[in-house]
Amino acid sequence: MLKRQLGVTLIETIVFIVVVSIALGALLRVFQQASIDSVDPVVKTKALEVAQATLDEILSRKFADNTPTGGVPACNPCSAIGVGPGFNDVGDYNGYTNNSDPNFRISVSVTDAGGDLGIAANNARLVTVTVDYIDSNPLRSAGRGRLSLSAYRVNF
Incomplete structure (x- = not known):
């Protein structure tokens, strides 16, 4: 019988980091434009x-x-x-x-x-x-x- 493994693979972790960094970069650009236009x-x-x-x-x-x-x-x-x-x-x-x-x-x-x-x-x-x-x-x-x-x- 095979033992079920729990956890996240290295590939899944890298994909998660890439997706989060792209989303965070877009969000930071929106905040930067908002701060520029607030003046x-x-x-x-x-x-x-x-x-x-x-x-x-x-x-x-x-x-x-x-x-x-x-x-x-x-x-x-x-x-x-x-x-x-x-x-x-x-x-x-x-x-x-x-x-x-x-x-x-x-x-x-x-x-x-x-x-x-x-x-x-x-x-x-x-x-x-x-x-x-x-x-x-x-x-x-x-x-x-x-x-x-x-x-x-x-x-x-």
């Missing part, structure tokens, strides 16, 4: 915060140079869009750029946009803040992105 939302969120802060700063200014403090009564006629001293009104920010952070470059455009709202063209201004950002993650080639926020400022 991307952080960069986009910072770009959004920079754009929102700049837009809030601009919208807190007067509509035009000759707008009284508080905005009432509305200026008529209002001063034209253009860079003035001290950035004291919305129109002064047209063409504004800020490159102080090389990863987040800010540019602003201000246009008369009353026609978009059904009022006189010079009674509303469309402020657009654009942030060009660079994802300088060392684990991949630098990615570039652009984020724009726009808002209307009305002469009230």
